[in-house]
Amino acid sequence: MSSAAEETGVAGDWTSLDGSQQRVAVEVLRHGPLPRAELARRLGLSPGSLTRLARPLVDSGLLVEGTSDVHARTGRPSLPLDVRPSSRRFIGVKITGDALFAVVTDLRAAVVAEHETPLPGRAPATVVDAVAGVVARLREEHGEMAGLGIGIGGRVAERRDVTSAPFLGWQDTVPLAQRLLAATGLPTVVENDVRALTVAEHWFGAGRGLHSLAVVTIGVGVGCGIVVHDRLVEGAHGAGGSIGHRSLPGWAICAEGHRGCATAVLASGAITAAVGQALGRPVTYDEVLELARAGQPAARRAVTDAGRALGLLVAGIADLVDPELVILTGDGIGAVEIARGELDAALQESQDPMGPPVRVDVRPFPFTEWARGAAAVAVQAHVLGPAAPA
Incomplete structure (x- = not known):
């Protein structure tokens, strides 16, 4: 029958x-x-x-x-x-300071289509219009969707409102989910991009089947997504996992005036600034990595210092959360390939000696994988309800 x-x-x-x-x-x-x-x-x-x-x-x-x-x-x-x-399809969009990375996924967040487009401006209305245009194109090409997920760098409250988005210059609260629902007609959820990536790894990736997980990202910024007791940690004000200004050994000062915080030591801009100052000329992050591989002293020192600092950061997270797995990723993760020895040594030296060993997995995700994270949040909202992180 x-x-x-x-x-x-x-x-x-x-x-x-x-x-x-x-x-x-x-x-x-x-x-x-x-x-x-x-x-x-x-x-x-x-x-x-x-x-x-x-x-x-x-x-x-x-x-x-x-x-x-x-x-x-x-x-x-x-x-x-x-x-x-x-049986269901979803759109996930990762918003950066200058581009939109979008994917169409199925109900298990498997990517069936990708799309990338420049962001014409950073004002909230411009961003909404740009996302709505991408959504319209993907619906025309791939049919109706069950939901829309947005991943954005910054603080997000209740998967609806962006209260801060430094890379877009947003300092006032933007009701982004509401505006995109009005613009697209699709049920929309918004999440911090690192936490969205954590959702995808927890439900459908390397963290599938685990009850505790930490995802640490390094790049333009430093972020962390945490799962405890099989639930994503959102925090009381949407700031769960905010580790960018956690104190680490170092003399550099971040844009907020914090000496030796994670951003000042680990962010790609901090590393290029340190090497550029030593060399007397501007350098790109990729150039720093190449110089470090070749043994150039300033680049090598900056990268190995970052590796050690990352090990200390992971040790602190491990002692606090006791995760079954720590995933390291982000567009600055190339430094780990060079400084993995320093990272592992710092982790071993700094972690509670009575604690279990930390399983660390390095995964160089492209931006489309971050967009998949946004789609995974839309899947989660579809099956659990929009305000129920898990």
Whole structure:
């Protein structure tokens, strides 16, 4: 017998699920396909309760039954449950100071299309118009979307309002989700870009299946996304994970006047400024890395000092959060390749000697991966509700 969803080609509605059904569907989305026995074990349900909860989800097409396996102990066939990733599509947009990086993804945040365009200006109205134009183009090319996610450098409150965006020059609160909803008609969520990337890694990436995770990014700025007890840390004012001005050994001063903070030591601009001053000429970050590889003293010192500082920063996060995994990324991550020894040594020396070893994974993500993070936040909002980080 075919279900209504099979006849119409449209899967069931996530927003209509009650709490127990939502737990079943989200568990399958994040970790499926799952045999029913494993799904019941994960959720602490009896086989009968799981059957009762799963039947309407299958009938509606929200969940689908996979290929039959034979249960090892009973010999009875077991049909794994899964979602249909292609049943929903989402747009994710990473906003930088001069460009928009956009992706279209499926329900598991797998990228099916990419788009990049210059940002014509940094005023809020200009940014909204530019994002709306990208959204219109992607909908025309790839069909209707279930939601829009935005990743932006700065502070974001309740996944709606941008209260600060230094790289865009925004100092007053901008109700960005509301404005983009009005401009596009799509349910819209906005998140700090590092936390959005953390959501993608937690639900669908290297952190899948982990209950604690930290993502540390270095580049133009320094950021951190933290997952504790399987939930993303947002903070009371949308500032969870703000480590850019955490004190580290160093003499340099950041733009806010902090001596030796993470930004003053680790940001790409701080590193190029230090090397440029030593050489008596401007240098790019890529040039600094090349000079460091070649053994140029000033560049080598700046990069190895950054590696050691990053190790100290990771040690502090590890002692505070005790994550199962720390992911290092960002457009400044090339320094780690050169200074990995200094990073590891500082981490080992500085971490609580009684604590467990820290698993560190270096991943040089492109900006499209950050856009995928924004799409993952839109997926999360679609299945859990817009103000429910997990």
